[in-house]
Amino acid sequence: MIKFSLGNYAERFKDKPVAEIRAERDELYQAILEYEIKGPDPEDWLVCPPPEVVYQQQLGYLAEICQLLASRVES
Secondary structure: OOOOOOOOHHHHHOOOOHHHHHHHHHHHHHHHHHHHHHOOOHHHHHOOOOHHHHHHHHHHHHHHHHHHHHHHHHO
16 A cells, blocks of 8 residues: 555545545445454564554545545535
């Protein structure tokens, strides 16, 4: 996964169709659920950034995507 700074992640989707934004939301949600259910993989102890950081980033990205989606659906 390519890392983006929080606050800029949703910018990539600003001009995308709502269906593509929903697909990104669903993908992030699945990755978050997988981490919450299974926890970090013991083999990932050398991964940088660590799985806990990736999880936190994904939560932030999900929040941004949901805000973008809500604003697009409202208008």
